[in-house]
Amino acid sequence: MNLTLAIAIIAVAAGVIAAAMRRVPIGQVHSLYRRGQPLRLLEPGTHWVVPGLDRIGHRIDLGGQVLRFEQPQADSHELRGTVYWQVLEPERAEATIDEAPQLIRCGALAALGESPLAAGDRRDLGSRMKQALNGALRERGLMITRVELEIA
Known part of the structure; x- marks a missing residue:
């Protein structure tokens, strides 16, 4: 026992x-x-x-993460993109980490707008999109490291 x-x-x-x-x-x-x-x-x-x-x-x-998106354009082309992002400050990012992909997707689509794009505008638009997203996400402890765009 x-x-x-x-x-x-x-x-x-x-x-x-x-x-x-x-x-x-x-x-x-x-x-x-x-x-x-x-x-x-x-x-x-x-x-x-x-x-x-x-x-x-x-x-x-804390490693890099990837978010892919698609946006139909007015000229019947489709714009596809990939946004690479990472968490820099987990203390700040913890409150919004669940919403981060949606915030990035909405910010990327808002930066694209509805304007038709020429092939030469992709690099410039990608860097503008990266700056705009970083401006909005930096205070939340997130950073966009790279944006790649492709017109299909």
């Missing part, structure tokens, strides 16, 4: 320890929430959390 109780206590203790340990991979930052409120950011490495009270809110990838 005592052996069974000891094994059960050891198993429960091992389960609590396993639930309290969080491993954050290199190149990521995890936001830790307690009772629905942001507590802190967990940098890469091993961290101890309070099981049942703490939870991981966002897993923020």
Whole structure:
């Protein structure tokens, strides 16, 4: 009877320890929430959390990310683009990380507008789009690293 109780206590203790340990991979930052409120950011490495009270809110990838979009043009051409972006300041980006792809997509499409494009305008439009997006996203801890446009 005592052996069974000891094994059960050891198993429960091992389960609590396993639930309290969080491993954050290199190149990521995890936001830790307690009772629905942001507590802190967990940098890469091993961290101890309070099981049942703490939870991981966002897993923020600090490497580059890619967003593709398409925009039909008035002259029956289709403009395709790829926006490469990354998180520079996870403290700022944590609040809007779920909305980041939609913010980038809306900003890119707004920068394109409805004007027809010639083949030579792509590079200039790409750099203008990058500047406009960075102006809007920089305060949120995000940065556009590159914009590629293609007229189909």
